[in-house]
Each structure stands twice: as structure tokens, then as C-alpha cells.
Amino acid sequence: MNNHAKRINFESLVAMLAIVGSLGAAACASGSSGGAAVPESGPAPAIQPMAYDSVLADDVQREAARRDAEDLREVAAEARAANAGRPRSILPFGVTWAPAPEEGSAFGIRVLERPSGRQPTAITGEFAELPIRFGQLDGAWFGLAAVPIGTERDQTLVLSFQFDDGSTYEQTLSLAVESRNFTSSQMSVAPKYSSPSAEALERVGRERTLIRSVLDTASADWLIDTSFRAPRPMNTTSPYGQARVFNGELRSRHTGLDLKGANGDPVRAAARGRVLIAQELYFSGNGVYLDHGRGVYTGYFHLSKILVEVGEMVEAGQLVGEVGSTGRVTGPHLHWSLWVAGNSLDAGSLLEMTVPLGETTR
Numbered sequence: 001m002n003n004h005a006k007r008i009n010f011e012s013l014v015a016m017l018a019i020v021g022s023l024g025a026a027a028c029a030s031g032s033s034g035g036a037a038v039p040e041s042g043p044a045p046a047i048q049p050m051a052y053d054s055v056l057a058d059d060v061q062r063e064a065a066r067r068d069a070e071d072l073r074e075v076a077a078e079a080r081a082a083n084a085g086r087p088r089s090i091l092p093f094g095v096t097w098a099p100a101p102e103e104g105s106a107f108g109i110r111v112l113e114r115p116s117g118r119q120p121t122a123i124t125g126e127f128a129e130l131p132i133r134f135g136q137l138d139g140a141w142f143g144l145a146a147v148p149i150g151t152e153r154d155q156t157l158v159l160s161f162q163f164d165d166g167s168t169y170e171q172t173l174s175l176a177v178e179s180r181n182f183t184s185s186q187m188s189v190a191p192k193y194s195s196p197s198a199e200a201l202e203r204v205g206r207e208r209t210l211i212r213s214v215l216d217t218a219s220a221d222w223l224i225d226t227s228f229r230a231p232r233p234m235n236t237t238s239p240y241g242q243a244r245v246f247n248g249e250l251r252s253r254h255t256g257l258d259l260k261g262a263n264g265d266p267v268r269a270a271a272r273g274r275v276l277i278a279q280e281l282y283f284s285g286n287g288v289y290l291d292h293g294r295g296v297y298t299g300y301f302h303l304s305k306i307l308v309e310v311g312e313m314v315e316a317g318q319l320v321g322e323v324g325s326t327g328r329v330t331g332p333h334l335h336w337s338l339w340v341a342g343n344s345l346d347a348g349s350l351l352e353m354t355v356p357l358g359e360t361t362r
């Protein structure tokens with residue numbers, strides 16, 4: 001092997017290292033124009049070509065490594081900036097939910113914590129195109145999804161994860177919604193409820209505006225700290241969703257669940273929450289609305305007595321009132337309601353989940 005041949009080999013090697021160096025820089029996503037240092041051509045080497053080649057090759061690699069280390073922080077910062085708002089590609093999160101999604105109900109969803117790796121700083125969700133407001137509860141990401149009456153069978157659960165570097169990740173899951181047959185009933189009530197006067201309708205309008213404004217404001221955090229419980233023993237006298245014909249005239253759907261009770265029987269908070277409304281309402285009679293956080297509310301109506309005040313925090317199981325027959329009723333009972341994401345749902349579904357759900361994964 002002569003010197004000339006060796007020289008060509010050396011130049012090829014340098015060129016090759018330069019390419020490897022620049023590829024390395026691109027792979028780090030530094031975006032900088034720097035690559036491996038390319039030695040200047042100069043006089044023929046004075047030392048043995050073989051040794052010179054290997055020394056130079058080592059130098060080139062060392063320099064590339066040094067620059068890589070130096071740039072690491074900068075590269076990471078640039079990658080973060082480049083990732084802001086961009087989708088990440090990571091393994092799906094474990095998700096568990098209960099009960100099975102059913103028309104007219106709510107179901108709880110928990111996103112399982114990962115033993116390692118980057119944790120999301122926020123999760124937002126959507127089911128049947130309605131928002132799910134996830135919040136942290138006992139260190140777990142938990143949210144309630146609404147499945148209003150009329151929701152079709154095939155629906156998608158969309159989970160959007162946000163990370164501290166601004167990147168995002170989206171995960172979808174197809175879930176089937178069980179349909180439900182709702183009964184209908186004829187009812188007789190005082191004429192002032194089946195054909196309200198203009199004055200009464202105006203009052204009802206004002207109350208609806210008040211209730212709507214209250215339901216539109218969601219507490220940023222979960223206020224619940226236990227699973228939900230029934231406000232009274234679960235003796236249902238009229239189910240949620242029942243179609244109703246009042247005095248053969250007014251049609252409506254039963255927006256709550258009627259539980260048996262006599263005048264003065266205790267009515268307890270289904271979970272910890274804040275009292276948003278505690279007053280007499282035209283159709284609902286004496287009513288209490290509780291805010292449980294993250295867009296979840298329960299209501300207790302037709303009370304003979306209200307035992308809480310607006311703004312007060314109540315604990316799960318605390319007395320909020322007494323059973324009565326105020327408002328549009330045929331007799332004393334408790335009308336128990338649930339709203340999630342602005343939709344009236346069957347409050348009974350709250351009792352079919354533990355909060356914030358167990359560890360079964362999918």
C-alpha cells in the first residue's frame with residue numbers, strides 16, 4: 001500500500017465522518033448548522049499515515065461528542081419549543097370506567113397513573129361530543145361523562161393529554177351506549193301547574209335563567225371526597241326519564257328520580273359539595289342545588305324544609321332538608337336530580353361507581 005492510496009482513504013474517511021457528524025446533529029433535532037469538525041487539508045503528515053488517520057478520526061469523534069454534550073441543554077430547549085402544541089407519540093394510557101355507558105346516565109372515567117415516564121399536566125375529554133372535565137382526586141385523574149337521552153349507540157371517547165413541554169397526545173376509544181326504554185305516565189296535578197299563568201311563566205323563566213347561570217359555572221376542582229350515596233333509601237316511586245302527560249295537556253320528561261318519603265323524613269347530600277341554590281322554585285318547590293366540582297351538580301326538590309344556606313359546604317351524608325310536597329307534585333317524595341356537562345341525567349347512575357374508580361385496566 002503506497003502513501004497516495006492511503007491519502008485517498010484518509011480523505012474519504014474525513015468526508016464520511018463529516019456526513020456522520022451532520023447526520024448525528026440532525027437526529028438530535030438541534031436544527032443548528034454545526035456538524036462534526038472537518039480537518040483542514042494541509043501538508044502531508046509527518047507521522048506514519050496509519051497512526052495519523054486513527055488519531056484524526058478519534059479527534060473528529062471526540063469533537064463531535066464534546067459539541068453534542070455542550071449543545072444538549074440547548075438542543076433540549078429547542079426540541080421543547082418545537083414540540084409546543086405538537087402531538088406526541090407515546091404508549092396509550094390505561095383507562096377504566098364504570099358503569100357501562102347507558103342512555104340518560106353518567107359514568108365515571110379514570111385515567112391510570114403511570115409508574116414512570118412523563119405525567120400529563122392536564123387531561124381534557126369528550127364523549128358523544130360532550131366535554132368531560134377531568135380533575136385530580138386522590139392523586140388520580142377522574143371525570144364524569146354525560147350520556148343524555150337520545151345518544152346513539154356508537155360513540156367515541158376522546159382523551160387529550162397535555163405535558164409540561166407544551167406537547168400534546170390524543171387517545172381515542174370506541175364505546176357502545178346501551179339504549180333504554182323509558183316509560184310514560186298520565187298525571188293529575190293542580191291546574192296552576194298544568195296551565196301556568198303568564199305571571200307564573202315569567203317566574204319560571206327567571207328561575208331557569210338563574211339555574212342555567214349556576215350550572216354554567218363549574219368549580220375548578222373536585223369537591224367530592226368519597227363515592228356518591230343515595231340521599232334517601234333507594235325506594236324509587238317514579239324513575240328518571242319517564243314521559244309525562246299532565247292533566248292530558250302538558251308533556252315533559254321526568255328529569256329526576258323520585259324517592260319515597262313522608263313529610264319531614266331526612267334528605268342527605270349525595271356527596272361533599274357547595275350549596276349553590278337553596279330557595280323555593282315554582283315547579284320544584286323548596287330546592288337545594290349542590291356543586292360537586294368539575295361540572296357535576298345534584299338537586300333535591302319538593303322539600304318541606306331547607307336546612308342549608310347558599311355558599312355553605314356540606315359533607316357527604318349531611319342533612320340538607322326534609323321530604324315535603326312543595327311545587328308540582330302529587331304527594332310527598334324526594335325528587336333527586338343530577339347534571340353533568342349541563343345535561344340532566346339519572347342520579348341513580350352515581351351509585352354504580354366508586355370514586356375515583358378501581359384499578360381494572362383496558
Ligand SMILES: [Zn+2]
Nearest residue numbers: 256257258335
Ligand atoms: Zn320527580
